[in-house]
Amino acid sequence: xxxxxxxxxxxxxxxxxxxxxxxxxxxxxxxxxxxxxxxxxxxxxxxxxxxxxxxxxxxxxxxxxxxxxxxxxxxxxxxxxxxxxxxxxxxxxxxxxxxxxxxxxxxxxxxxxxxxxxxxxxxxxxxxxxxxxxxxxxxxxxxxxxxxxxxxxxxxxxxxxxxxxxxxxxxxxxxxxxxxxxxxxxxxxxxxxxxxxxxxxxxxxxxxxxxxxxxxxxxxxxxxxxxxxxxxxxxxxxxxxxxxxxxxxxxxxxxxxxxxxxxxxxxxxxxxxxxxxxxxxxxxxxxxxxxxxxxxxxxxxxxxxxxxxxxxxxxxxxxxxxxxxxxxxxxxxxxxxxxxxxxxxxxxxxxxx
Amino acid sequence: xxxxxxxxxxxxxxxxxxxxxxxxxxxxxxxxxxxxxxxxxxxxxxxxxxxxxxxxxxxxxxxxxxxxxxxxxxxxxxxxxxxxxxxxxxxxxxxxxxxxxxxxxxxxxxxxxxxxxxxxxxxxxx
Numbered sequence: 268x269x270x271x272x273x274x275x276x277x278x279x280x281x282x283x284x285x286x287x288x289x290x291x292x293x294x295x296x297x298x299x300x301x302x303x304x305x306x307x308x309x310x311x312x313x314x315x316x317x318x319x320x321x322x323x324x325x326x327x328x329x330x331x332x333x334x335x336x337x338x339x340x341x342x343x344x345x346x347x348x349x350x351x352x353x354x355x356x357x358x359x360x361x362x363x364x365x366x367x368x369x370x371x372x373x374x375x376x377x378x379x380x381x382x383x384x385x386x387x388x389x390x391x392x393x394x395x396x397x398x399x400x401x402x403x404x405x406x407x408x409x410x411x412x413x414x415x416x417x418x419x420x421x422x423x424x425x426x427x428x429x430x431x432x433x434x435x436x437x438x439x440x441x442x443x444x445x446x447x448x449x450x451x452x453x454x455x456x457x458x459x460x461x462x463x464x465x466x467x468x469x470x471x472x473x474x475x476x477x478x479x480x481x482x483x484x485x486x487x488x489x490x491x492x493x494x495x496x497x498x499x500x501x502x503x504x505x506x507x508x509x510x511x512x513x514x515x516x517x518x519x520x521x522x523x524x525x526x527x528x529x530x531x532x533x534x535x536x537x538x539x540x541x542x543x544x545x546x547x548x549x550x551x552x553x554x555x556x557x558x559x560x561x562x563x564x565x566x567x568x569x570x571x572x573x574x575x576x577x578x579x580x581x582x583x584x585x586x587x588x589x590x591x592x593x594x595x596x597x598x599x600x601x602x603x604x605x606x607x608x609x610x611x612x613x614x615x616x617x618x619x620x
Numbered sequence: 621x622x623x624x625x626x627x628x629x630x631x632x633x634x635x636x637x638x639x640x641x642x643x644x645x646x647x648x649x650x651x652x653x654x655x656x657x658x659x660x661x662x663x664x665x666x667x668x669x670x671x672x673x674x675x676x677x678x679x680x681x682x683x684x685x686x687x688x689x690x691x692x693x694x695x696x697x698x699x700x701x702x703x704x705x706x707x708x709x710x711x712x713x714x715x716x717x718x719x720x721x722x723x724x725x726x727x728x729x730x731x732x733x734x735x736x737x738x739x740x741x742x743x744x745x746x
Contacts, residue, residue, distance in 0.1 A: 303680045304655040478654070478681050547658045547705070549678055571657040571680045578658075600660075600676065 275320035276404045276460035284474050292380035294321040297476035306475035307482050307573045310446055311614075314410035315475035316467050319445075322405055323383030324454055326398040327374040327390070333367070336393055336522050338502070340512040346371040349426045349441045353502055353510055354386055359526025360498040361505070362389055364490070366452075368428035368441055375428070375439060377405065377452070379492045393522070404460025408467055409450035409475075409483075411617060416470040420451045425618040436463050445480065447487025447616045482570045485579060488541055488611030494552055495539060495567040495581050503530035504583065505539045506611070537564060538589035541613055542580045542597065544606040547571075549578035550597035556582050557596040557603060563588055566597060574614050580606070624713075625729050626738035627689040629671075632713055633732060640695055641721040641729070645677070645686060648742055650712040654679040656705045661697035661719055668692060668721070670728075675718050677708065690728045692721035 273294045281288065286297035297318065299306060309315045327333050334341040339352035349368035353361050363382040368375045378386045383401065390397045408417055419431045423442040431440050436459045444450040455463050468474060481491070490496045496505045503511075508531075515521055516528060544550060549571045556564040569580035584595065591610045596603035625633045630649035634642045650656065658678035668674050668688040675686035697719045701707050707716040723729070733741060 298681075299654060302655050307680070482680055548660065548676075549658065549683070551683060571678065573655075573680065 273321070275318055276402070276457035277318045277320060277464055280461045280464055281318065286474070286476060289477065291477055292321055294380060296321060297474070299476040299478045300474045303476075303478035303482060304573050306473060306479035309473035310410045310448060310475060310479060310483055311574055312411065314408060314412040314416050314450075314472045315446075315479065316464060316472035317407040317409065317475050317480055318404075318464070319407050319452070320404045320457070320460060321380035323378035323380065323386070324400045324403045324405060325376050325378060325383075325387065326400060327376060327395065328372075329395060330369070330374055332393075332395045333374060333376075333390070334515075335520065336390060336395070337367075338511045338515050338521050338524070338527060339367075340514060341367065341374070343514075344369045347428055349428045349443060351510055353507065354389060355502070355521065355523035355527070356498060357522055357526075359501055359523035359530060361492070361496045361500050361502060362386060362498060364492055364496060364507070364510075366441065366443060368439075370428060370430065370439065375454075381493055402457045403454055404457050404463065405452060405454045406460070406464055406467065407444050407446075407450065407452050408472055409444045409446040409448045411449060412471070413448070413450040414619065416467065416472055417451055417453075420453075423451075425449075425620045433463060434466055436466075438463070442619065445487075445489055446483040447489070447612055447614060448483075449617055449619045481568075482573060485568055485570045485581065486572050486574055486612065486614040487616060488581075488613060490539065490581065491568055501530045501535050502527065504535035504537055534586055536586060537583040538586045539567070539581060540584055540589050541609045541611040542566070542582060542595060542606045543575075543609040543613065544578040544580070544597065544604055546604055547578065548599055548604055550580050550599050550604060550606070554580075554582075555598040556584055557598060558584070558588050558593070560596075563595070572613060579609075579613050584608070623734075625689075625732035625734065627687070627732055628741055629687045629689065631686065631689045633689050633729060635726075635729060636720075639722070639726065641690065641692065641723050642717045643689060643719055643721060644717040645708065645712055646738070647712045650709050653677060653684060654681070656708045659701045659705045659708065659718070661702060662694045664694050664696055666694045668694060677705075686718060688721065689732060690721065691724040693724075694719050695722050696720040
């Protein structure tokens, strides 16, 4: 790996734990420790700990100014609450998808690692003051036993946010994640990151890497920026209508509103769907999707689901073929593999509301 | 014990008393791949060239080709690893062999590495 690679504040801990490191969004990140399957199952059955410090934590004071760049209701977001939203471009394409929390005095947004510089430049270009805290650590504690290991967050419900102290470390906690399980995302000063991780591991969390994070989020039907969504993707095509506030759509007062309203009124040519394959061979990103022999789309993410013991994928298909139950063929090594459009998520979410 | 040979593509080759070359992937290869969830093997009767992609292993995250370490004709494929791909993780250099080849040229094994040379090669990869 090149000398220009960025490291998170937990880099030393990853190496101590024997992680296999890979490049992701310019960072050296742990792909796995014990193995993707074991880490995946630890998250579905117990509690797994992920280092997501590569994501960009930023502070925004002007909720109204931020709201002009996203289709979600931000000024209506109560203190102590978090929401999933999208930075959109003028064409209604997705610049990034992110979580934004109202921490009372300001908003905190968590940006995708590979997009944080683009996002900040975009927001600043629109006159928004953004304070970056890219040196902070961010840990995701995920799984049905996460709450038992983290009593500091027990009072929070799904998508709540609060400042808490963890054995003296000042943290910003949200009850949310990217696995479909109950859990927390816990931000703290970078220099305290390793100590916070050691505390959570000592309580019984299992270290998990990007490999398990990807298989977990795919089972949960959650898109990955850069794979499943991008600047040319309409949120309507990506099935992210839940992130479009009715009030904001009616007011059409955000960047890209006209395009989003048009996409809602007229529909999009393609839609993102979940696909379950019949056999055991996975179809990966960029595999061609056919219907009755004709090309109708492309896979954007594919993985072998440890929970379902079967391959699953996300991909865009012609909108008239997006209904669950539609039979498709996925082309893998020049052979058509049968698959079926499946309602998302593949594995039910397990949030504490 | 039959002599075992190795390729730089991380396959092992063992020549049996019947002259057939049993081919599998090395323990190093299975560890690098991680949890193996799918194996595709060549059909018996297929003629394969040296370095031709003849089998596929898929882990949770990625697919990898397995190459024919030598030219020959596929005599047998190990259905057990198709039925239970995880065997490759637990028995890569034993029960989880991939296929058997009738070598086009039995003397061609001399182009492969012995264990010491393979271990030395692994050392250069670190």
